[in-house]
Amino acid sequence: MAAATGLTRATVSALVDDLVTGALLTEREPAPRTGAGRPAVGLVVAPDGPAGLGLEINVDYRGACVVDLAGTIRHRLVEPGDQRLQDPQTVLEGLGRLAARARALAEADGLTVAGAVLAVPGLVAADGVVRIAPNLGWQDVTVGDLPDGLAMTVDNEANLAALGERDLGELPHDFVYVSGEIGIGAGIVLGGALYRGSRGWSGEIGHIPIHSDGPACRCGARGCLEQYAGQEAVLRAAGVDTVGALARAATAGKPDALAALTAAGAALGMAVATVVNLLDVRTIVLGGSYASLLPWLREGIAAEAGRRVLTAAWSPVQLRAATLGPDAAMLGAAGSVLRGVLDDPAAWLARRP
Numbered sequence: 001m002a003a004a005t006g007l008t009r010a011t012v013s014a015l016v017d018d019l020v021t022g023a024l025l026t027e028r029e030p031a032p033r034t035g036a037g038r039p040a041v042g043l044v045v046a047p048d049g050p051a052g053l054g055l056e057i058n059v060d061y062r063g064a065c066v067v068d069l070a071g072t073i074r075h076r077l078v079e080p081g082d083q084r085l086q087d088p089q090t091v092l093e094g095l096g097r098l099a100a101r102a103r104a105l106a107e108a109d110g111l112t113v114a115g116a117v118l119a120v121p122g123l124v125a126a127d128g129v130v131r132i133a134p135n136l137g138w139q140d141v142t143v144g145d146l147p148d149g150l151a152m153t154v155d156n157e158a159n160l161a162a163l164g165e166r167d168l169g170e171l172p173h174d175f176v177y178v179s180g181e182i183g184i185g186a187g188i189v190l191g192g193a194l195y196r197g198s199r200g201w202s203g204e205i206g207h208i209p210i211h212s213d214g215p216a217c218r219c220g221a222r223g224c225l226e227q228y229a230g231q232e233a234v235l236r237a238a239g240v241d242t243v244g245a246l247a248r249a250a251t252a253g254k255p256d257a258l259a260a261l262t263a264a265g266a267a268l269g270m271a272v273a274t275v276v277n278l279l280d281v282r283t284i285v286l287g288g289s290y291a292s293l294l295p296w297l298r299e300g301i302a303a304e305a306g307r308r309v310l311t312a313a314w315s316p317v318q319l320r321a322a323t324l325g326p327d328a329a330m331l332g333a334a335g336s337v338l339r340g341v342l343d344d345p346a347a348w349l350a351r352r353p
Contacts (some may be wrong), residue, residue, distance in 0.1 A: 001008040001043075001067030018044065022349040024114070024341070043160065045069045050341050050348060051106050053150070054334030055099055057120050059083055059135045059182040062095050064080055064102040065327065066258020068111060069333035069341070075105045076327065089143045092331035095148040103150065114341050114348065115130060116150050117333035118143060119157035121183045123201045127153045131201075135183040135226075155336070157329035158203050161287050164324050164332030166194075166288035167339075175283040176275055177270070177322065178205060179329070180290030182231045190278065206230065208271045216218025228267035231289050234260050243289040250296045261293060272301055276317055288323035294321045 002012045019025040047070040051101055056063045063078040065067050079099055083091050095118070103113050120143075122133025132142040143154050162177035177187040184206030188195040196202055206226040207219050214223025231243065237260035240246045248259035274286055279344040284301075286294050298319055305317040324331050341348045 017347055018346065018349060020040060020046075022345070022352055024345055024348070027137055047072060048097045048110050049112065050338070050339030050352075051111040052162075052334035052341075053099060053102060053106070053113050053116040054330040054332070054337070055095060055116055055118040055152070056330045056333065057083060057095060057136070058089060058157065058329075062091070062098060063327070063330050064098045065094075065330045065334055066102050066106045066111065066113070067338065069338055073331070074109060074111065074326075075102055076260065077102055082133070084137050085118075088136075088138050091136075091148075092143060095297065099146050099150070100148055100154075100242045101229075103148070111148065112352070115151040115337040116146060117160065117336050118152055118154045119160045119329035119333045120154060121157050121179075121181065121185060123204070124154050124156055126200055130154065137218075150314075155186060156203065158185030158187040158287075159196070160330075160332035160336060161189070161322070161324070161328035162189050162285075162332070163194055164328050164335050165322055166192070167332075167335055168323055169324065171285065171320075172283050174279075174281045175285055176279070176281050177285045177287055178272070178290065179230065180229070180286065180293075182226075184226050184230055186275070187314065188281075190279070190281070205275060207328070208274055210267050210270055214283075214345070222353055226341040229264040229271075234264045237263065241322075243292065247292055258296065261296040262300050265297040266304050268297060269301040269304025270308065272317065276305065276311075277331070278307045281313075282315060283318045285320050285322050287324070287325065287328050288326060291321040291325060 003007045023046045024044040025043050028044055038248055047068045051066050051068045054065045060082055061078055061080045062277050066075040068074055074339055080302055106113050121135055122131055130138050132139050132240050134153050157181040161179055165177055174190050175194040181186045186203040186205040188203055207224045209223050210225055210228050211223040215227040216222050217224040217227055238246050238257040241251055294349040306312045324327055
């Protein structure tokens with residue numbers, strides 16, 4: 001570490017001592033000696049120090065997860081249920097109880113929750129107010145901190161999922177993450193950084209128009225992508241109730257399931273082509289329910305993108321399934337807490353209990 005940083009061994013030793021005392025690093029047995037001198041002590045991030053609390057409110061569930069500094073998921077709690085049937089305050093109170101359970105489990109493990117981030121499927125202002133979440137029926141909802149006083153920030157679920165996928169280090173510096181749930185959102189990563197737009201509201205791919213005279217959308221427009229490729233629309237067209245049932249029906253070759261997925265793939269391909277033509281990205285990551293359904297969506301997406309993307313002939317769009325699965329937003333939320341600790345460890349040490 002001294003050689004890599006250009007600092008003296010004494011300075012590095014003092015800094016490491018602070019980080020070990022603050023539960024950010026832990027020592028491990030030195031590697032076997034290969035030469036003269038005292039073997040160096042190994043260091044790894046501490047799995048029993050600060051942890052991130054990732055929270056999510058989506059249309060049909062709310063969830064919480066605890067992730068430690070080493071990236072291990074320590075606890076995961078999910079409560080299914082249609083969040084549209086309750087007013088926002090009731091939903092947030094339920095989330096507070098779920099967060100308290102997750103925090104208690106973390107503290108029982110000896111972890112210190114460093115903060116909480118909430119993922120929501122909507123437009124979030126810089127002050128944390130959810131301006132609009134059409135699929136939840138929310139407008140101008142102030143979230144605030146958790147009831148136990150833990151500070152909580154709020155962000156769009158597709159943005160957080162994109163950050164979670166980015167941090168795995170397996171994607172190029174430019175990609176668009178498309179979240180396929182009841183609503184459809186996108187997280188745009190350019191040059192390795194999340195692109196938020198001038199007001200922080202980028203990525204509303206679900207409201208790209210597919211047919212101007214199509215079905216009415218919850219956003220107030222007509223013919224939006226969500227009305228053709230959103231989870232509820234696809235399940236309804238396939239005549240099944242769940243994504244798992246849809247996958248099983250498609251595997252069995254059921255005509256209704258295959259037709260529904262073909263139509264959804266074509267609609268997605270139109271929207272993806274618009275995004276690629278505009279942003280000049282090559283890689284599209286399909287998350288949420290799209291990740292498991294990609295084998296049946298791929299052909300329709302690729303066909304439409306091949307027809308509509310100007311550069312497709314020599315640079316075809318690359319389609320990839322998300323790695324983090326349906327928990328991507330929660331994991332990205334927890335990861336954003338931990339990134340704050342790693343980016344400024346001195347601040348964490350100063351406020352550590």
